[in-house]
Amino acid sequence: MPAFRKHDMLPSPRHDEQARQDFVGSLRGHLSGRLMPGAYQVYSRRVEPALRAELGREPDENEVRRAMTREPYYQFWSAMQRRSQELLWESVIDPTERELPGLIERAKARRQAPASRKGQQRGKASPAVRRGSLRLDPDLPLPRYHTTVDIHLQPGAYHTDSTADDVAAGAIYDKGINLYMGGALGAENDLMGDTLVAYVRQRHPASRPRRILDMGCAIGNSTVVWARAFPQAEVHGIDVGAPVLRYAHARAEGLGVPVHFSQQNAEQTSFEDGSFDLVVSHIMLHETSKPALSRIFAECRRLLRPGGLMLHLEIPRGHTVFEQFMHNWESYNNNETFSRYMTRIDLAAEARKGGFEASKVRVDEFAMEMSVAQMNYAENFVWKILAAER
Numbered sequence: 001m002p003a004f005r006k007h008d009m010l011p012s013p014r015h016d017e018q019a020r021q022d023f024v025g026s027l028r029g030h031l032s033g034r035l036m037p038g039a040y041q042v043y044s045r046r047v048e049p050a051l052r053a054e055l056g057r058e059p060d061e062n063e064v065r066r067a068m069t070r071e072p073y074y075q076f077w078s079a080m081q082r083r084s085q086e087l088l089w090e091s092v093i094d095p096t097e098r099e100l101p102g103l104i105e106r107a108k109a110r111r112q113a114p115a116s117r118k119g120q121q122r123g124k125a126s127p128a129v130r131r132g133s134l135r136l137d138p139d140l141p142l143p144r145y146h147t148t149v150d151i152h153l154q155p156g157a158y159h160t161d162s163t164a165d166d167v168a169a170g171a172i173y174d175k176g177i178n179l180y181m182g183g184a185l186g187a188e189n190d191l192m193g194d195t196l197v198a199y200v201r202q203r204h205p206a207s208r209p210r211r212i213l214d215m216g217c218a219i220g221n222s223t224v225v226w227a228r229a230f231p232q233a234e235v236h237g238i239d240v241g242a243p244v245l246r247y248a249h250a251r252a253e254g255l256g257v258p259v260h261f262s263q264q265n266a267e268q269t270s271f272e273d274g275s276f277d278l279v280v281s282h283i284m285l286h287e288t289s290k291p292a293l294s295r296i297f298a299e300c301r302r303l304l305r306p307g308g309l310m311l312h313l314e315i316p317r318g319h320t321v322f323e324q325f326m327h328n329w330e331s332y333n334n335n336e337t338f339s340r341y342m343t344r345i346d347l348a349a350e351a352r353k354g355g356f357e358a359s360k361v362r363v364d365e366f367a368m369e370m371s372v373a374q375m376n377y378a379e380n381f382v383w384k385i386l387a388a389e390r
Protein backbone atom coordinates (compact mmCIF):
# COMPACT_ATOMS: atom_id res chain seq x y z
CA MET A 1 0.00 0.00 0.00
CA PRO A 2 1.33 3.54 -0.74
CA ALA A 3 2.60 5.46 2.30
CA PHE A 4 0.12 7.34 4.47
CA ARG A 5 1.51 10.60 5.88
CA LYS A 6 1.64 10.75 9.65
CA HIS A 7 0.16 13.74 11.46
CA ASP A 8 -0.29 14.22 15.16
CA MET A 9 -4.04 13.46 15.35
CA LEU A 10 -3.49 9.97 13.95
CA PRO A 11 -3.05 7.25 16.59
CA SER A 12 0.22 5.33 16.37
CA PRO A 13 -0.51 1.61 16.15
CA ARG A 14 1.63 -0.75 18.18
CA HIS A 15 3.41 -3.62 16.45
CA ASP A 16 0.49 -6.06 16.58
CA GLU A 17 -2.06 -3.37 15.73
CA GLN A 18 0.04 -2.39 12.72
CA ALA A 19 0.20 -6.04 11.67
CA ARG A 20 -3.61 -6.26 11.80
CA GLN A 21 -3.98 -3.11 9.73
CA ASP A 22 -1.46 -4.43 7.21
CA PHE A 23 -3.37 -7.71 7.07
CA VAL A 24 -6.67 -5.91 6.40
CA GLY A 25 -5.00 -3.82 3.69
CA SER A 26 -3.62 -6.86 1.90
CA LEU A 27 -6.81 -8.89 2.39
CA ARG A 28 -8.84 -6.13 0.76
CA GLY A 29 -6.27 -5.82 -2.05
CA HIS A 30 -6.51 -9.58 -2.61
CA LEU A 31 -10.32 -9.52 -2.59
CA SER A 32 -10.62 -6.68 -5.07
CA GLY A 33 -7.58 -7.47 -7.23
CA ARG A 34 -7.68 -11.29 -7.36
CA LEU A 35 -11.10 -12.56 -6.29
CA MET A 36 -13.56 -9.90 -7.49
CA PRO A 37 -12.57 -10.34 -11.19
CA GLY A 38 -13.71 -13.96 -10.82
CA ALA A 39 -17.26 -12.75 -10.13
CA TYR A 40 -17.18 -10.98 -13.51
CA GLN A 41 -16.10 -14.30 -15.11
CA VAL A 42 -18.88 -16.23 -13.37
CA TYR A 43 -21.36 -13.69 -14.66
CA SER A 44 -20.19 -13.40 -18.24
CA ARG A 45 -19.54 -17.12 -18.78
CA ARG A 46 -22.44 -18.73 -16.96
CA VAL A 47 -25.00 -16.45 -15.35
CA GLU A 48 -25.56 -13.91 -18.10
CA PRO A 49 -26.02 -16.45 -20.93
CA ALA A 50 -28.48 -18.43 -18.77
CA LEU A 51 -30.44 -15.28 -17.88
CA ARG A 52 -30.60 -14.11 -21.49
CA ALA A 53 -31.79 -17.54 -22.61
CA GLU A 54 -34.47 -17.58 -19.92
CA LEU A 55 -35.65 -13.96 -20.29
CA GLY A 56 -35.03 -13.40 -23.99
CA ARG A 57 -33.51 -10.01 -23.19
CA GLU A 58 -30.81 -8.34 -21.12
CA PRO A 59 -31.49 -8.89 -17.40
CA ASP A 60 -32.06 -5.92 -15.12
CA GLU A 61 -30.08 -5.30 -11.94
CA ASN A 62 -32.53 -7.13 -9.66
CA GLU A 63 -32.52 -10.19 -11.89
CA VAL A 64 -28.71 -10.15 -11.88
CA ARG A 65 -28.78 -9.88 -8.08
CA ARG A 66 -31.17 -12.81 -7.66
CA ALA A 67 -29.04 -15.02 -9.90
CA MET A 68 -25.62 -13.96 -8.57
CA THR A 69 -26.53 -14.31 -4.90
CA ARG A 70 -27.14 -18.02 -5.59
CA GLU A 71 -23.59 -18.45 -6.96
CA PRO A 72 -21.11 -19.98 -4.44
CA TYR A 73 -18.17 -18.00 -5.86
CA TYR A 74 -20.00 -14.69 -5.43
CA GLN A 75 -21.26 -15.76 -1.98
CA PHE A 76 -17.68 -16.44 -0.88
CA TRP A 77 -16.30 -13.13 -2.22
CA SER A 78 -19.24 -11.19 -0.74
CA ALA A 79 -18.92 -12.79 2.71
CA MET A 80 -15.16 -12.13 2.75
CA GLN A 81 -15.67 -8.56 1.58
CA ARG A 82 -18.16 -7.92 4.38
CA ARG A 83 -15.82 -9.47 6.94
CA SER A 84 -12.90 -7.40 5.66
CA GLN A 85 -14.95 -4.25 6.28
CA GLU A 86 -15.66 -5.33 9.87
CA LEU A 87 -12.00 -6.21 10.40
CA LEU A 88 -11.01 -2.83 8.97
CA TRP A 89 -12.87 -0.91 11.68
CA GLU A 90 -11.72 -3.30 14.39
CA SER A 91 -8.08 -2.79 13.39
CA VAL A 92 -8.44 1.01 13.58
CA ILE A 93 -10.62 1.21 16.69
CA ASP A 94 -8.09 -0.50 19.01
CA PRO A 95 -5.26 2.08 18.68
CA THR A 96 -7.80 4.92 18.65
CA GLU A 97 -9.37 3.81 21.95
CA ARG A 98 -5.95 3.42 23.55
CA GLU A 99 -4.80 6.91 22.55
CA LEU A 100 -8.15 8.67 22.81
CA PRO A 101 -7.53 10.69 26.01
CA GLY A 102 -4.36 12.20 24.49
CA LEU A 103 -6.09 12.94 21.17
CA ILE A 104 -8.96 14.68 22.96
CA GLU A 105 -6.54 16.82 24.99
CA ARG A 106 -4.61 17.78 21.85
CA ALA A 107 -7.81 18.77 20.05
CA LYS A 108 -8.99 20.83 23.03
CA ALA A 109 -5.63 22.59 23.24
CA ARG A 110 -5.86 23.49 19.53
CA ARG A 111 -9.19 25.21 20.19
CA GLN A 112 -7.69 27.32 22.97
CA ALA A 113 -4.00 27.87 22.23
CA PRO A 114 -2.56 30.69 20.12
CA ALA A 115 -1.85 29.73 16.52
CA SER A 116 0.93 27.28 15.88
CA ARG A 117 3.42 28.70 13.44
CA LYS A 118 4.13 25.27 11.99
CA GLY A 119 3.32 25.18 8.32
CA GLN A 120 2.85 28.97 8.12
CA GLN A 121 5.06 31.24 6.05
CA ARG A 122 8.30 32.18 7.72
CA GLY A 123 9.11 35.77 8.47
CA LYS A 124 5.54 36.91 9.03
CA ALA A 125 4.61 38.63 12.25
CA SER A 126 2.35 36.64 14.58
CA PRO A 127 -0.79 38.75 14.07
CA ALA A 128 -0.70 37.80 10.37
CA VAL A 129 -0.95 34.07 11.19
CA ARG A 130 -4.41 32.97 10.17
CA ARG A 131 -6.32 30.55 12.34
CA GLY A 132 -9.29 28.38 11.66
CA SER A 133 -12.22 27.92 14.02
CA LEU A 134 -14.74 25.38 15.26
CA ARG A 135 -18.41 26.01 16.01
CA LEU A 136 -20.56 23.12 17.22
CA ASP A 137 -24.33 23.05 17.62
CA PRO A 138 -25.40 20.37 20.13
CA ASP A 139 -29.05 21.08 19.28
CA LEU A 140 -28.70 20.36 15.56
CA PRO A 141 -31.17 17.60 14.63
CA LEU A 142 -29.32 14.77 12.89
CA PRO A 143 -30.84 13.66 9.57
CA ARG A 144 -32.59 10.28 9.80
CA TYR A 145 -30.39 9.01 6.97
CA HIS A 146 -27.51 9.17 9.44
CA THR A 147 -29.09 7.77 12.56
CA THR A 148 -30.99 4.80 11.09
CA VAL A 149 -27.91 2.67 10.41
CA ASP A 150 -24.16 2.96 10.97
CA ILE A 151 -23.10 4.07 7.49
CA HIS A 152 -20.51 1.70 5.93
CA LEU A 153 -20.56 -0.24 9.23
CA GLN A 154 -18.43 2.33 11.06
CA PRO A 155 -19.60 1.88 14.67
CA GLY A 156 -21.38 5.09 15.68
CA ALA A 157 -20.80 6.49 12.17
CA TYR A 158 -19.72 10.14 11.91
CA HIS A 159 -21.84 11.64 14.65
CA THR A 160 -21.69 9.53 17.83
CA ASP A 161 -19.95 11.00 20.86
CA SER A 162 -18.99 8.22 23.26
CA THR A 163 -17.31 10.61 25.69
CA ALA A 164 -17.04 14.37 26.24
CA ASP A 165 -15.18 16.24 23.46
CA ASP A 166 -14.88 13.00 21.50
CA VAL A 167 -12.72 12.88 18.36
CA ALA A 168 -12.70 9.09 17.90
CA ALA A 169 -15.02 9.02 14.87
CA GLY A 170 -12.57 11.31 13.07
CA ALA A 171 -9.46 9.26 13.85
CA ILE A 172 -11.28 6.06 12.90
CA TYR A 173 -12.54 7.51 9.61
CA ASP A 174 -9.13 8.98 8.67
CA LYS A 175 -7.22 5.69 8.88
CA GLY A 176 -10.34 3.71 7.92
CA ILE A 177 -10.76 5.29 4.47
CA ASN A 178 -7.03 4.95 3.86
CA LEU A 179 -7.36 1.18 4.40
CA TYR A 180 -10.72 0.99 2.61
CA MET A 181 -9.19 2.45 -0.55
CA GLY A 182 -5.90 0.57 -0.28
CA GLY A 183 -4.07 3.90 0.04
CA ALA A 184 -5.46 5.10 -3.30
CA LEU A 185 -6.89 8.28 -1.77
CA GLY A 186 -3.37 9.62 -1.36
CA ALA A 187 -0.95 10.32 1.48
CA GLU A 188 -3.44 12.65 3.22
CA ASN A 189 -6.68 11.21 1.81
CA ASP A 190 -6.48 14.19 -0.51
CA LEU A 191 -7.21 12.66 -3.93
CA MET A 192 -10.86 13.81 -4.09
CA GLY A 193 -9.99 17.40 -3.20
CA ASP A 194 -7.07 17.33 -5.65
CA THR A 195 -9.38 16.00 -8.37
CA LEU A 196 -12.00 18.70 -7.90
CA VAL A 197 -9.34 21.44 -7.73
CA ALA A 198 -7.89 20.05 -11.00
CA TYR A 199 -11.40 20.18 -12.51
CA VAL A 200 -11.76 23.87 -11.56
CA ARG A 201 -8.32 24.74 -12.91
CA GLN A 202 -9.06 22.96 -16.18
CA ARG A 203 -12.70 23.98 -16.77
CA HIS A 204 -12.78 27.34 -15.00
CA PRO A 205 -9.17 28.58 -15.26
CA ALA A 206 -10.12 32.18 -14.41
CA SER A 207 -11.78 31.14 -11.15
CA ARG A 208 -10.26 32.80 -8.05
CA PRO A 209 -12.77 32.03 -5.31
CA ARG A 210 -12.57 34.23 -2.23
CA ARG A 211 -15.06 32.27 -0.12
CA ILE A 212 -15.34 28.50 -0.41
CA LEU A 213 -17.73 26.14 1.37
CA ASP A 214 -17.10 22.37 1.59
CA MET A 215 -20.30 20.50 2.53
CA GLY A 216 -20.09 17.13 4.32
CA CYS A 217 -16.43 17.80 5.07
CA ALA A 218 -16.05 15.09 7.79
CA ILE A 219 -12.36 15.22 8.85
CA GLY A 220 -11.55 18.05 6.44
CA ASN A 221 -9.29 15.90 4.28
CA SER A 222 -10.65 17.51 1.11
CA THR A 223 -11.33 20.92 2.70
CA VAL A 224 -7.65 21.40 3.53
CA VAL A 225 -6.81 20.82 -0.14
CA TRP A 226 -9.01 23.80 -1.12
CA ALA A 227 -7.47 26.04 1.53
CA ARG A 228 -4.00 25.18 0.25
CA ALA A 229 -4.97 25.59 -3.42
CA PHE A 230 -6.53 29.03 -2.81
CA PRO A 231 -4.58 30.43 0.15
CA GLN A 232 -6.22 33.86 -0.10
CA ALA A 233 -9.71 32.37 0.23
CA GLU A 234 -11.73 32.05 3.43
CA VAL A 235 -12.59 28.36 3.56
CA HIS A 236 -15.48 26.83 5.50
CA GLY A 237 -16.31 23.17 6.12
CA ILE A 238 -19.65 21.94 7.45
CA ASP A 239 -20.83 18.55 8.61
CA VAL A 240 -23.57 17.15 10.84
CA GLY A 241 -21.12 15.07 12.92
CA ALA A 242 -19.52 16.73 15.97
CA PRO A 243 -16.66 14.26 16.60
CA VAL A 244 -15.45 14.37 12.99
CA LEU A 245 -15.53 18.18 13.10
CA ARG A 246 -13.49 18.37 16.33
CA TYR A 247 -10.96 16.09 14.67
CA ALA A 248 -11.06 18.08 11.41
CA HIS A 249 -10.31 21.31 13.25
CA ALA A 250 -7.44 19.82 15.27
CA ARG A 251 -6.00 18.14 12.18
CA ALA A 252 -6.15 21.30 10.05
CA GLU A 253 -4.62 23.46 12.80
CA GLY A 254 -1.86 20.88 13.24
CA LEU A 255 -1.16 21.07 9.51
CA GLY A 256 -1.12 24.87 9.73
CA VAL A 257 -4.12 25.29 7.41
CA PRO A 258 -6.85 27.75 8.47
CA VAL A 259 -10.36 26.36 7.94
CA HIS A 260 -13.60 27.40 9.65
CA PHE A 261 -15.55 24.32 10.63
CA SER A 262 -19.15 24.38 11.80
CA GLN A 263 -21.78 21.79 12.61
CA GLN A 264 -24.57 22.39 10.13
CA ASN A 265 -26.90 20.49 7.87
CA ALA A 266 -26.19 21.11 4.17
CA GLU A 267 -29.94 21.15 3.56
CA GLN A 268 -30.27 24.40 5.51
CA THR A 269 -27.30 26.40 6.77
CA SER A 270 -26.94 29.66 8.66
CA PHE A 271 -24.72 31.38 6.05
CA GLU A 272 -26.00 34.48 4.30
CA ASP A 273 -27.48 34.55 0.80
CA GLY A 274 -24.88 34.95 -1.96
CA SER A 275 -21.97 34.68 0.48
CA PHE A 276 -19.84 32.08 -1.39
CA ASP A 277 -18.04 31.98 -4.75
CA LEU A 278 -17.71 28.22 -4.67
CA VAL A 279 -19.67 25.47 -2.88
CA VAL A 280 -18.28 21.94 -3.15
CA SER A 281 -18.77 18.47 -1.72
CA HIS A 282 -16.84 15.22 -2.00
CA ILE A 283 -18.76 11.92 -1.81
CA MET A 284 -21.44 13.42 0.44
CA LEU A 285 -24.52 13.16 -1.80
CA HIS A 286 -24.71 9.36 -1.86
CA GLU A 287 -24.95 9.35 1.94
CA THR A 288 -28.04 11.58 2.05
CA SER A 289 -31.54 10.86 0.63
CA LYS A 290 -33.64 11.66 -2.45
CA PRO A 291 -35.61 14.48 -0.78
CA ALA A 292 -32.37 15.87 0.68
CA LEU A 293 -30.72 16.21 -2.76
CA SER A 294 -32.91 18.97 -4.16
CA ARG A 295 -32.92 20.74 -0.78
CA ILE A 296 -29.10 20.69 -0.75
CA PHE A 297 -28.94 22.02 -4.32
CA ALA A 298 -31.44 24.77 -3.47
CA GLU A 299 -29.29 25.67 -0.46
CA CYS A 300 -26.15 25.76 -2.64
CA ARG A 301 -27.92 28.09 -5.06
CA ARG A 302 -29.01 30.37 -2.22
CA LEU A 303 -25.44 30.51 -0.87
CA LEU A 304 -23.78 31.30 -4.20
CA ARG A 305 -23.26 34.82 -5.48
CA PRO A 306 -24.40 35.34 -9.10
CA GLY A 307 -21.79 33.62 -11.30
CA GLY A 308 -20.69 31.39 -8.41
CA LEU A 309 -20.07 27.69 -8.91
CA MET A 310 -21.48 24.53 -7.28
CA LEU A 311 -19.46 21.31 -7.61
CA HIS A 312 -20.29 17.89 -6.17
CA LEU A 313 -17.87 15.02 -6.68
CA GLU A 314 -19.43 11.56 -6.56
CA ILE A 315 -18.61 7.90 -7.12
CA PRO A 316 -19.64 6.75 -10.62
CA ARG A 317 -22.24 4.00 -10.43
CA GLY A 318 -21.06 1.74 -13.29
CA HIS A 319 -21.88 1.67 -17.00
CA THR A 320 -23.22 -1.88 -17.43
CA VAL A 321 -25.95 -3.65 -15.47
CA PHE A 322 -23.35 -5.96 -13.95
CA GLU A 323 -21.05 -3.09 -12.94
CA GLN A 324 -24.04 -1.38 -11.33
CA PHE A 325 -24.88 -4.57 -9.44
CA MET A 326 -21.29 -4.82 -8.17
CA HIS A 327 -21.18 -1.13 -7.16
CA ASN A 328 -24.44 -1.54 -5.32
CA TRP A 329 -22.98 -4.34 -3.20
CA GLU A 330 -22.19 -1.47 -0.81
CA SER A 331 -25.88 -0.68 -0.40
CA TYR A 332 -26.99 -4.21 0.40
CA ASN A 333 -24.00 -5.30 2.46
CA ASN A 334 -22.20 -2.25 3.81
CA ASN A 335 -25.00 0.03 5.05
CA GLU A 336 -24.66 2.53 2.19
CA THR A 337 -28.43 2.43 2.09
CA PHE A 338 -29.07 5.37 -0.23
CA SER A 339 -26.19 4.90 -2.65
CA ARG A 340 -27.99 2.33 -4.85
CA TYR A 341 -30.72 4.85 -5.62
CA MET A 342 -28.04 7.18 -6.99
CA THR A 343 -27.62 4.75 -9.93
CA ARG A 344 -30.93 5.93 -11.41
CA ILE A 345 -31.12 9.50 -10.11
CA ASP A 346 -30.57 12.23 -12.69
CA LEU A 347 -28.41 14.67 -10.73
CA ALA A 348 -28.81 17.41 -13.33
CA ALA A 349 -32.62 17.16 -12.97
CA GLU A 350 -32.29 17.37 -9.17
CA ALA A 351 -30.08 20.47 -9.54
CA ARG A 352 -32.76 22.04 -11.74
CA LYS A 353 -35.34 21.24 -9.05
CA GLY A 354 -33.03 23.13 -6.70
CA GLY A 355 -33.42 26.20 -8.93
CA PHE A 356 -30.41 26.07 -11.27
CA GLU A 357 -31.04 26.93 -14.94
CA ALA A 358 -30.84 23.88 -17.23
CA SER A 359 -28.22 25.52 -19.48
CA LYS A 360 -25.92 26.07 -16.50
CA VAL A 361 -25.91 22.49 -15.19
CA ARG A 362 -23.69 19.65 -16.37
CA VAL A 363 -22.66 16.20 -15.23
CA ASP A 364 -19.13 15.18 -16.20
CA GLU A 365 -16.93 12.16 -15.77
CA PHE A 366 -13.50 13.41 -14.83
CA ALA A 367 -10.14 11.93 -13.87
CA MET A 368 -7.16 13.89 -12.69
CA GLU A 369 -3.92 13.21 -14.50
CA MET A 370 -1.68 11.28 -12.17
CA SER A 371 2.00 10.55 -12.16
CA VAL A 372 2.92 6.86 -12.03
CA ALA A 373 4.09 7.40 -8.44
CA GLN A 374 0.57 8.56 -7.44
CA MET A 375 -1.18 5.59 -9.01
CA ASN A 376 -2.21 2.60 -7.01
CA TYR A 377 -4.09 -0.29 -8.57
CA ALA A 378 -6.14 2.00 -10.78
CA GLU A 379 -4.48 3.78 -13.66
CA ASN A 380 -6.75 6.76 -13.16
CA PHE A 381 -9.70 7.37 -10.90
CA VAL A 382 -12.73 8.52 -12.82
CA TRP A 383 -15.25 10.48 -10.76
CA LYS A 384 -18.69 11.85 -11.51
CA ILE A 385 -18.95 15.62 -11.12
CA LEU A 386 -22.15 17.65 -10.95
CA ALA A 387 -21.34 21.25 -11.86
CA ALA A 388 -23.76 24.16 -11.90
CA GLU A 389 -23.32 27.91 -12.21
CA ARG A 390 -25.57 30.35 -10.37
Ligand SMILES: C[S@@+](CC[C@H](N)C(=O)[O-])C[C@H]1O[C@@H](n2cnc3c(N)ncnc32)[C@H](O)[C@@H]1O
Pocket residue numbers: 143158192215216217218219220221222238239240241244264265266267281282283284287288292
Ligand atom coordinates in the same frame (compact mmCIF):
# COMPACT_ATOMS: atom_id res chain seq x y z
C1 LIG B 1 -18.31 9.88 2.87
S1 LIG B 1 -18.15 11.21 3.96
C2 LIG B 1 -17.15 12.27 2.98
C3 LIG B 1 -16.16 13.05 3.78
C4 LIG B 1 -15.27 14.00 3.03
N1 LIG B 1 -16.02 14.95 2.25
C5 LIG B 1 -14.24 13.35 2.19
O1 LIG B 1 -13.84 13.99 1.20
O2 LIG B 1 -13.76 12.25 2.48
C6 LIG B 1 -19.71 12.04 3.91
C7 LIG B 1 -19.84 13.12 4.95
O3 LIG B 1 -20.99 13.89 4.66
C8 LIG B 1 -21.62 14.24 5.86
N2 LIG B 1 -23.02 14.58 5.57
C9 LIG B 1 -23.96 13.78 5.05
N3 LIG B 1 -25.13 14.43 4.96
C10 LIG B 1 -24.92 15.69 5.39
C11 LIG B 1 -25.73 16.84 5.51
N4 LIG B 1 -27.01 16.81 5.17
N5 LIG B 1 -25.17 17.96 5.98
C12 LIG B 1 -23.87 18.00 6.32
N6 LIG B 1 -23.05 16.93 6.26
C13 LIG B 1 -23.56 15.79 5.78
C14 LIG B 1 -21.44 13.03 6.75
O4 LIG B 1 -21.61 13.31 8.11
C15 LIG B 1 -20.03 12.60 6.37
O5 LIG B 1 -19.09 13.19 7.22
